[in-house]
Ligand SMILES: Nc1ncnc2c1ncn2[C@@H]1O[C@H](COP(=O)(O)OP(=O)(O)OP(=O)(O)O)[C@@H](O)[C@H]1O
C-alpha cells in the first residue's frame with residue numbers, strides 16, 4: 001500500500017473511529033482502493049461503515065486465517081475488529097505481526113482504527129502504519145492521552161524501531177463557540193511545537209453517517225464542514 | 241462501606257469519569273466520607289479531582305502495598321489509577337481481588353471509575369460494587385457498549401457470581417436540541433425495558449470542573465443542570 005495510516009488517541013471517545021471512517025470514505029471516493037482495519041474489540045468502525053462487525057476480520061488476519069475483507073462500497077473494504085482481538089493468542093504476538101499480515105493486501109491505502117485502552121492493539125497499528133493521526137479534543141484528559149501517544153512514537157523513532165516515522169495531531173469535534181475549544185490550538189502549539197495540527201470541526205453529519213452506517217461521502221452533502229475538513233486531512237496525508 | 245458504586249460503559253468518552261467524579265463530589269458535600277477508586281490506567285479521575293495521578297493508588301492496593309488514599313477535600317479521598325494497572329501482576333489477580341482489598345476502608349461510599357477497554361479492570365469494579373451505573377450517550381456505538389455491560393452483569397447475576405446485583409443506565413451529555421438525543425430514552429426503554437434510566441444533561445460546568453481539577457460541587461453553581469442531575473442520580477443510589 002502506498003499509504004498506511006493509524007488513527008490513535010489513548011483517550012476514549014475523542015473521534016478516532018469517526019476520523020478513520022471519514023478519511024477512508026474520502027480516499028475511496030477519490031478512486032483509491034482502501035482497506036480499513038478495525039483494531040477495536042468494540043468493532044465500531046466496521047459497524048459504522050455498514051459491515052457485519054462479527055464477521056472474521058483483524059484477529060483472524062493476525063492469527064493467519066486469511067479472512068476476506070468485506071467490500072462495503074466501491075473502493076472500500078473493511079476487516080472487522082471484535083472480541084477475538086482481546087484473546088491471549090493475539091496478545092502474545094510480536095508488535096510487527098500486523099505489519100507483516102497486511103503486506104498481502106494491495107490496496108492503495110490501509111487505515112487502522114485503534115481502540116481506547118488495550119495498548120498492544122494500538123501498538124499493532126502504530127507499527128504497521130507509516131503515519132499516525134493522533135486525535136485530540138479540547139479537554140485536558142484528551143491532551144494528556146495525546147501526549148502519551150506522542151511519547152510512545154518518539155521513543156520508538158529514537159530507538160529506530162519499525163513503524164510510523166511521522167505523525168500529526170487532529171483536533172477533533174472543534175466548535176469555536178466553546179471556551180475550551182478556543183484554547184486548544186494554542187495549547188497544542190505550546191506543548192508540541194514541532195507537530196502539525198489538523199482540524200476536524202464538530203459536524204453532526206459525521207456522527208449521522210456512522211449512525212446510518214454509510215460512508216460519510218455518500219451520507220452527507222459534499223460541502224459540509226465535516227467532509228471539507230476530512231479532505232484537508234487527506235490532503236495532508238497525501239502531501240507527506 | 242454502605243454504598244459501593246461502579247461507573248462503567250465499555251465505550252470510550254461517554255462521560256464515565258465525569259459521572260464518577262460528580263457523584264463522589266455530591267455525596268461528599270452531603271457529609272458522607274467518600275473514596276473514589278480510579279481503575280483507569282489514564283488516571284483521569286484522580287487528575288480531574290485534583291490529586292496527583294502518579295501517586296501510589298489502585299494498582300498498589302490490589303498488589304497488597306496498602307497505599308494511603310489521597311484526601312482532596314472534606315469527606316473526599318482518591319486512589320489514583322495509572323500504568324501499574326496494566327501490568328501482568330494485576331491481570332493475573334482474581335476478579336474478587338478489589339472487593340477484598342476495599343474491605344479495609346470504612347468510607348460511607350466507594351465509587352469505582354472504570355476505564356474504556358481493559359475488561360479485567362472493569363470487572364474488578366463490577367465485582368467490588370453493589371450497584372453499577374452504565375453510562376451511555378445517544379450514539380449507537382455507546383448503546384452497543386452499554387448492551388455489552390448489561391449482558392456481562394446479567395450473566396454474572398444468573399450464575400450467582402459475587403458482584404453488583406442492580407444497575408441503571410445513565411444517559412449522559414444529553415441535549416434535547418440534538419436529533420439523536422431525542423430518541424435515546426425511547427431507544428433504551430425498548431432495548432432494556434426493565435432497567436431504570438437516569439439523566440445527566442450536557443452541562444459545560446461538569447467539563448470545566450474536571451478541567452480546573454476541583455470537585456464539581458465546589459466549582460459550579462449549586463443550581464446548575466449538572467449538579468441538579470447528579471443529585472437525582474445520588475438520590476436513586478440512596479433509595480436502592
Ligand atoms: N467531528 C465530529 N462532529 C460531531 N460528532 C463527532 C465528531 N467526531 C466524533 N463525533 C461523535 O463523537 C462520539 C465519539 O466518536 P468516536 O466513537 O468516533 O470516538 P472514538 O475515539 O473512536 O471512541 P472510542 O474511544 O470508544 O473508540 C460519537 O458519538 C461520534 O459520532
Ligand SMILES: Nc1ncnc2c1ncn2[C@@H]1O[C@H](COP(=O)(O)OP(=O)(O)OP(=O)(O)O)[C@@H](O)[C@H]1O
Nearest residue numbers: 012139252253254255256257258356441442443447
Ligand atoms: N454532562 C456533561 N456535560 C458536558 N460535558 C461532559 C459531560 N460529561 C462528560 N463531558 C465531557 O465529555 C468528555 C468525555 O468525558 P469523560 O472523560 O468523563 O468520559 P469517559 O467515559 O470517562 O472517557 P474514557 O472512556 O476515556 O474513560 C470530557 O471532555 C468531559 O468533560
Ligand SMILES: [Mg+2]
Nearest residue numbers: 016017040044
Ligand atoms: Mg473508536
Ligand SMILES: [Mg+2]
Nearest residue numbers: 256257280284
Ligand atoms: Mg474515564
